[in-house]
Amino acid sequence: AQTVTQSQPEMSVQEAETVTLSCTYDTSENNYYLFWYKQPPSRQMILVIRQEAYKQQNATENRFSVNFQKAAKSFSLKISDSQLGDTAMYFCALQGGKLIFGQGTELSVKP
Amino acid sequence: KAGVTQTPRYLIKTRGQQVTLSCSPISGHRSVSWYQQTPGQGLQFLFEYFSETQRNKGNFPGRFSGRQFSNSRSEMNVSTLELGDSALYLCASSLDVGARNTEAFFGQGTRLTVV
Numbered sequence: 001a002q003t004v005t006q007s008q009p010e011m012s013v014q015e016a017e018t019v020t021l022s023c024t025y026d027t028s029e030n031n032y033y034l035f036w037y038k039q040p041p042s043r044q045m046i047l048v049i050r051q052e053a054y055k056q057q058n059a060t061e062n063r064f065s066v067n068f069q070k071a072a073k074s075f076s077l078k079i080s081d082s083q084l085g086d087t088a089m090y091f092c093a094l095q096g097g098k099l100i101f102g103q104g105t106e107l108s109v110k111p
Numbered sequence: 112k113a114g115v116t117q118t119p120r121y122l123i124k125t126r127g128q129q130v131t132l133s134c135s136p137i138s139g140h141r142s143v144s145w146y147q148q149t150p151g152q153g154l155q156f157l158f159e160y161f162s163e164t165q166r167n168k169g170n171f172p173g174r175f176s177g178r179q180f181s182n183s184r185s186e187m188n189v190s191t192l193e194l195g196d197s198a199l200y201l202c203a204s205s206l207d208v209g210a211r212n213t214e215a216f217f218g219q220g221t222r223l224t225v226v
Contacts, residue, residue, distance in 0.1 A: 035214075043199060045217035091154060098167045099144065099203070099215055101154035 002027045004094050006102035013082045021077045021105045023092030032096035034075045040088040082109045115204050115218035123224045129190040132221045136204030143185040148199040197225045
């Protein structure tokens with residue numbers, strides 16, 4: 001069975017600071033992808049960043065980057081220079097046939 | 112290009128009734144997945160359709176069913192509604208089922224309230 005675990009239900013960060021959201025997963029697949037999705041109050045799920053499991057290089061997208069530790073099955077998201085618009089629920093997801101989500105981390109960026 | 116469209120956006124039903132939710136995927140996308148989102152359980156996978164065939168199914172009772180039409184539009188049906196079925200139901204479309212690098216695009220969801 002595939003599982004995704006996010007152990008931080010809520011986090012907060014000051015505007016312009018850096019925050020890291022944690023995610024661990026379990027899968028027996030060798031070929032899989034990992035994603036971070038953002039769900040703002042509007043409820044629209046938006047893809048933030050994706051990581052291919054067979055690539056050792058960590059993915060980056062502007063202020064968003066990941067720390068992918070394949071052996072530890074860990075996939076954390078770092079948000080640099082946090083902005084008020086980053087306030088949202090963040091979901092870690094594993095795609096190994098079907099897309100499985102973690103429980104989510106509610107991030108609040110404070111001015 | 113139009114995004115994923117879910118209708119209706121909000122729905123209130125009574126226990127015991129049935130409900131049908133609709134999802135129109137992005138043009139050209141042949142895979143549609145459905146998720147149930149609740150505060151307690153998070154996002155749970157319901158099922159996935161590709162070319163009118165159900166390819167994956169989550170752990171939900173038989174009251175939850177779905178189908179996909181030849182134009183890739185999908186519907187999900189919940190019969191004999193229970194209070195616990197109150198949730199945000201999200202639909203996601205992608206180019207191909209099980210394609211691991213395919214981005215899933217989500218609709219804005221249907222908020223179902225069962226009273």
